[in-house]
Amino acid sequence: MGVTLQHVIIVFLASLFLIQFSLHTWISSHHNPVSRFDSCPILNSEPKVWSAKQRRYKNRHPHHAKRCKLRRLGGHREDQYGGWQICETEELLVSKTANSAEDRALVYSFGLGTDTSFDEDIISQYGAVVHGFDPTPGSLKYVRERSASLPDCNFAIHPFGLNDKDGEIKLYPPENPEHISHNQIPREGARPVTATLLRLATVMQLLGHTRVHILKMDVEGAEFGVLETLLSLPPLGEDDYGDGSGLSDGWAAPQRDSSGGGPDLPFDQLCVEFHPSIHPGGQEAGNAAVQRIVRALARRGFSLVHDTGAQELSFARLAVF
Incomplete structure (x- = not known):
C-alpha cells in the first residue's frame, strides 16, 4: 500500500x-517558583495587562510614550552599580495608585545576582509586579532571604534564566570567587552548574503574559542571542563592523513605522547590560553586535533614552512626531 x-x-x-x-x-x-506565592492571584491567573483605567492614557497598541521623564531606580549610592534609568510613563503613574493587581505595571527582571535594589525600588515607588529570574545558586539563596521582606504578590522569583533557546546548559562561575555571576564561557578548572534557560516567549507563555511594561536583562552574554532572535537578525556580516571608534557609532533615530519588518516586540521598555568582551566572536564582534541591535531597535520604534557610556543601555518605545 x-x-x-x-x-x-x-x-x-x-x-x-x-x-x-x-x-x-x-x-x-x-518550573518551581522560589517565593511563597502559591495563592497569589498574580501568578495563578492571566493579568489584564491594560485595564480600563489605563486605556484612558493609551489609544493604540503597542504603547508609545508621549514623553520620557527619566527616573533612576536601584543601585548603590557610592558607585551607582545596580541602578537603571527608566521612563516614568503614564502606565507607571497609574500603577503607583492602583487598587487592583491587574492595574499594576508588569516587570520582568532577568539576572538578579545579589542586588535586587532596582526591583525593590520599582515595587515600592510604583507598586509594580516584578517577576525575577536567576538560575545561579548564590543568587537564589540571596533572593530567598531578601524577598521575604517585600510585599506579597509583588515579587516572584523563578529559578531559571533567559536564552535564545529552551533547554539545560552549563554555566561557569566567575574567576573572582567573591562574584556570583555565571556565564556560558567554559573556564579551565571551573566547576559549572547546570541551569535551565528559556526563551522569552516560553517564559511569557508559562506565566500567562502577553506583554510586559519593562524588560530588564543582565544575563552575562546571552543578551546577544536573545535580542538577535527577537529582532530576527541574521548572523553578523562584514558590513556590520564599524571603524571600531566607539559603540555609539551609527546609532539611528527611531522610525515612525515601528514594525521594522518583523513581529511586534512584547515589551515597552528595555534595560539591558551588554557584555561585548564575552561575545562568542570576541570583543570586536561584540561591539558590532551592540551597534546592530541598537539600530534594529530603532527600526522598531525604540529610542535609546539612556546610555552610561559603558554597557548599560535603556530603551523606550516613544511616539515619533
Whole structure:
C-alpha cells in the first residue's frame, strides 16, 4: 500500500502535537517558583495587562510614550552599580495608585545576582509586579532571604534564566570567587552548574503574559542571542563592523513605522547590560553586535533614552512626531 499525501499530513500533525506536549511537560516539571506565592492571584491567573483605567492614557497598541521623564531606580549610592534609568510613563503613574493587581505595571527582571535594589525600588515607588529570574545558586539563596521582606504578590522569583533557546546548559562561575555571576564561557578548572534557560516567549507563555511594561536583562552574554532572535537578525556580516571608534557609532533615530519588518516586540521598555568582551566572536564582534541591535531597535520604534557610556543601555518605545 502506497503512502498518500493524507497519511503524510496526519503523521506531520501528530509529530507537531507530540513536540508541543513534550515541551509543555518539560517546562512544567522545571518550573518551581522560589517565593511563597502559591495563592497569589498574580501568578495563578492571566493579568489584564491594560485595564480600563489605563486605556484612558493609551489609544493604540503597542504603547508609545508621549514623553520620557527619566527616573533612576536601584543601585548603590557610592558607585551607582545596580541602578537603571527608566521612563516614568503614564502606565507607571497609574500603577503607583492602583487598587487592583491587574492595574499594576508588569516587570520582568532577568539576572538578579545579589542586588535586587532596582526591583525593590520599582515595587515600592510604583507598586509594580516584578517577576525575577536567576538560575545561579548564590543568587537564589540571596533572593530567598531578601524577598521575604517585600510585599506579597509583588515579587516572584523563578529559578531559571533567559536564552535564545529552551533547554539545560552549563554555566561557569566567575574567576573572582567573591562574584556570583555565571556565564556560558567554559573556564579551565571551573566547576559549572547546570541551569535551565528559556526563551522569552516560553517564559511569557508559562506565566500567562502577553506583554510586559519593562524588560530588564543582565544575563552575562546571552543578551546577544536573545535580542538577535527577537529582532530576527541574521548572523553578523562584514558590513556590520564599524571603524571600531566607539559603540555609539551609527546609532539611528527611531522610525515612525515601528514594525521594522518583523513581529511586534512584547515589551515597552528595555534595560539591558551588554557584555561585548564575552561575545562568542570576541570583543570586536561584540561591539558590532551592540551597534546592530541598537539600530534594529530603532527600526522598531525604540529610542535609546539612556546610555552610561559603558554597557548599560535603556530603551523606550516613544511616539515619533
